[in-house]
Amino acid sequence: MSVLDRIAERQLVVVTGKGGVGKTTLTAVLGRLLADRGKRVLLLEVDPRESLHQALGTEPSGGGIVQAGPGLSIQNLQPDAVIEGLVREKVPIPYLARKITESVAFHQFVEGAPGLKETALLGHAYRVLHGGHRPRTDLVIVDAPATGHSATMLAAPGLLAQAAEGGQLGAMASDLAAFLADASRCGVVLATLAEEMPIQETLELIALLRAKLGIRPDLIVANGMYPPLPPGAAQDPGRSLWRARRRLNEAELARLSASWDGSLLELPLLPLDRGPALVNALASLLKRAEP
Amino acid sequence: MSGALLTGRLIVVVGAGGVGKTTLAAALALGSAKEGRRTLVMTFDPSLRLKDALGVAEAAKDEPIRVMEDGPGFLDAALLDAKHTFDRLIRTYAPDPAAAKRIFSNRFYRDMAGNLSGILEYMAMERLFEMQASGRYDCIILDTPPTRQAMDFLQAPDRMMNLVDSKAIRFAMDPWWDDAGRKNLAFRIAVKGAMELSDRIIGRRFLLDVVEFIRAFAPLFDGFRSRAEEVRNLLQADETRFLLVAGPGPDRVPDAMFFLRKLKETGHHLGPILVNQVHPDPGPVAKNDEGLTLLRFLAGRDQRGLALLRSLFPGERKIIPIALEPVPPADLRTLALLFDKLSTTTSI
Ligand SMILES: Nc1ncnc2c1ncn2[C@@H]1O[C@H](COP(=O)(O)OP(=O)(O)OP(=O)(O)O)[C@@H](O)[C@H]1O
Numbered sequence: 264m265s266v267l268d269r270i271a272e273r274q275l276v277v278v279t280g281k282g283g284v285g286k287t288t289l290t291a292v293l294g295r296l297l298a299d300r301g302k303r304v305l306l307l308e309v310d311p312r313e314s315l316h317q318a319l320g321t322e323p324s325g326g327g328i329v330q331a332g333p334g335l336s337i338q339n340l341q342p343d344a345v346i347e348g349l350v351r352e353k354v355p356i357p358y359l360a361r362k363i364t365e366s367v368a369f370h371q372f373v374e375g376a377p378g379l380k381e382t383a384l385l386g387h388a389y390r391v392l393h394g395g396h397r398p399r400t401d402l403v404i405v406d407a408p409a410t411g412h413s414a415t416m417l418a419a420p421g422l423l424a425q426a427a428e429g430g431q432l433g434a435m436a437s438d439l440a441a442f443l444a445d446a447s448r449c450g451v452v453l454a455t456l457a458e459e460m461p462i463q464e465t466l467e468l469i470a471l472l473r474a475k476l477g478i479r480p481d482l483i484v485a486n487g488m489y490p491p492l493p494p495g496a497a498q499d500p501g502r503s504l505w506r507a508r509r510r511l512n513e514a515e516l517a518r519l520s521a522s523w524d525g526s527l528l529e530l531p532l533l534p535l536d537r538g539p540a541l542v543n544a545l546a547s548l549l550k551r552a553e554p
Numbered sequence: 555m556s557g558a559l560l561t562g563r564l565i566v567v568v569g570a571g572g573v574g575k576t577t578l579a580a581a582l583a584l585g586s587a588k589e590g591r592r593t594l595v596m597t598f599d600p601s602l603r604l605k606d607a608l609g610v611a612e613a614a615k616d617e618p619i620r621v622m623e624d625g626p627g628f629l630d631a632a633l634l635d636a637k638h639t640f641d642r643l644i645r646t647y648a649p650d651p652a653a654a655k656r657i658f659s660n661r662f663y664r665d666m667a668g669n670l671s672g673i674l675e676y677m678a679m680e681r682l683f684e685m686q687a688s689g690r691y692d693c694i695i696l697d698t699p700p701t702r703q704a705m706d707f708l709q710a711p712d713r714m715m716n717l718v719d720s721k722a723i724r725f726a727m728d729p730w731w732d733d734a735g736r737k738n739l740a741f742r743i744a745v746k747g748a749m750e751l752s753d754r755i756i757g758r759r760f761l762l763d764v765v766e767f768i769r770a771f772a773p774l775f776d777g778f779r780s781r782a783e784e785v786r787n788l789l790q791a792d793e794t795r796f797l798l799v800a801g802p803g804p805d806r807v808p809d810a811m812f813f814l815r816k817l818k819e820t821g822h823h824l825g826p827i828l829v830n831q832v833h834p835d836p837g838p839v840a841k842n843d844e845g846l847t848l849l850r851f852l853a854g855r856d857q858r859g860l861a862l863l864r865s866l867f868p869g870e871r872k873i874i875p876i877a878l879e880p881v882p883p884a885d886l887r888t889l890a891l892l893f894d895k896l897s898t899t900t901s902i
């Protein structure tokens with residue numbers, strides 16, 4: 264079974280990695296590939312500065328669901344909005360709900376409660392999948408925010424379940440934690456560059472995911488690889504930069520492979536700007552790169 | 555020579571994750587030391603090789619480590635670890651060891667200390683303040699945390715003050731009292747709603763943990779409040795400069811704008827903008843030369859980014875491109891070379 268086959272069977276896939284390595288681009292690429300296979304895919308972007316819509320050439324989501332092709336839609340989500348929506352749902356008296364969401368105590372709680380924001384986001388994904396929404400969604404791909412260690416996002420429901428044990432919130436969080444821990448339904452894809460810091464962080468993240476959550480990523484994508492230099496090329500500054508960068512990419516990739524025996528795919532740095540052309544080109548390369 | 559870059563006694567290097575802040579901070583610090591200043595670089599999360607180059611290990615979390623000396627100047631490096639600082643601070647401000655122990659054993663503190671947004675950043679500021687106040691340095695260069703939310707640290711002192719003074723705290727101490735010490739109706743309804751919500755939805759134990767934490771924390775508040783004010787003054791002092799590091803290309807411009815807007819809003823002093831990892835132009839390209847076409851594209855893309863930034867800030871401030879190095883600088887020799895390049899570009 265190929266990596267894409269495996270990912271296609273998931274309900275939730277979290278794409279994560281260091282800032283600027285291509286998470287949003289990869290989210291769009293995976294979305295395209297899986298929608299092409301007939302899955303109904305929703306891409307959730309958490310970043311307040313929207314860019315997923317640019318990668319796919321649609322208008323910005325602004326919080327709503329936007330169609331990005333057959334079987335593919337995107338939504339930009341802000342945790343505060345999700346949490347406020349939940350309060351409105353639980354507290355049916357609008358005046359009271361507003362009083363709560365406007366109170367300082369509430370904001371301090373939202374800021375301070377361990378894992379609350381992340382749980383709310385993943386909870387939204389869960390509800391999209393299992394809340395009886397029409398049309399149905401087969402797969403949600405989350406473009407995770409690059410805040411500190413992204414493992415915090417995946418660990419959040421478990422943490423919250425522990426902290427808020429006994430209440431409805433805790434119960435919800437613990438259901439969600441169980442869902443995330445179910446390797447047949449949820450997966451993680453790591454995006455990285457083959458450079459020192461991103462590879463270092465990827466290695467740390469792999470170890471952290473295994474130790475804390477028992478999760479093994481479905482796939483690691485080494486993005487933005489300088490293409491190999493054709494043999495016998497001339498010596499000039501452009502080429503020596505290229506050669507040095509390629510060498511760095513290879514060395515770092517080797518360092519990753521030395522401690523990672525799972526799926527690893529490479530994507531080249533392409534001379535294209537952010538947009539559907541880049542996403543389509545990378546999608547067909549990823550499909551071809553699969554064993 | 556390096557005038558524009560090294561003005562100020564405190565230089566705060568800011569920017570989005572992955573743009574090379576740590577490397578540039580290290581290069582500037584090394585240059586500053588070589589120019590004869592007693593210099594400290596405080597950094598989060600350096601790469602392994604940079605860690606080796608600077609010789610900072612776990613030990614540097616407590617005390618700065620001497621990296622090099624050059625005549626009157628020297629370079630020290632310290633590693634920032636927020637949790638570590640938070641713990642130390644609690645030990646410092648707690649009225650007695652038992653109070654500190656109460657906080658350390660609180661479950662909410664253990665789970666939350668790393669989560670409460672702004673607190674970690676505040677802790678970094680706190681450590682910075684300590685170093686600054688020690689008078690041991692002519693120049694301190696601070697590398698900020700590798701997150702988008704890094705700018706939270708600007709508001710961190712205010713947030714800390716707000717938290718200390720907030721209704722939430724009083725709510726926890728005595729849930730029935732409002733701002734003015736009266737029980738007004740709206741507040742009572744809100745509190746009642748919140749209490750019901752908390753009980754049913756959040757769970758009582760969690761709330762008790764939080765209340766217990768706040769109660770244990772309360773004796774430390776006065777110390778925190780006055781410290782937070784001092785930290786804020788330091789960040790806004792004339793002697794403090796913010797250096798913005800941006801990634802190359804037009805897609806990175808919104809990030810830079812975000813940081814610039816934040817700095818402006820908060821009235822901090824902005825130095826030059828460094829656009830890092832700009833691809834140099836490879837010159838004319840033969841057909842079928844796939845790789846050089848790529849380099850050309852990247853060079854063009856990065857020039858478009860620079861042009862966009864310049865058009866957004868016409869003549870207002872220096873925007874300095876820094877070329878992508880074939881090999882990332884990660885030892886004292888290559889960091890020094892990078893600094894030399896930086897100071898020649900800046901003097902132009
Ligand atoms: N393989 C590639 N070839 C060329 N350009 C790429 C490639 N992958 C990503 N890019 C470009 O790199 C930039 C950063 O990519 P992207 O926005 O996907 O990263 P990210 O990890 O989501 O960043 P952030 O952490 O800021 O959200 C974008 O301009 C994107 O178009």
Ligand SMILES: [Mg+2]
Nearest residue numbers: 286287310314
């Ligand atoms: Mg992104």
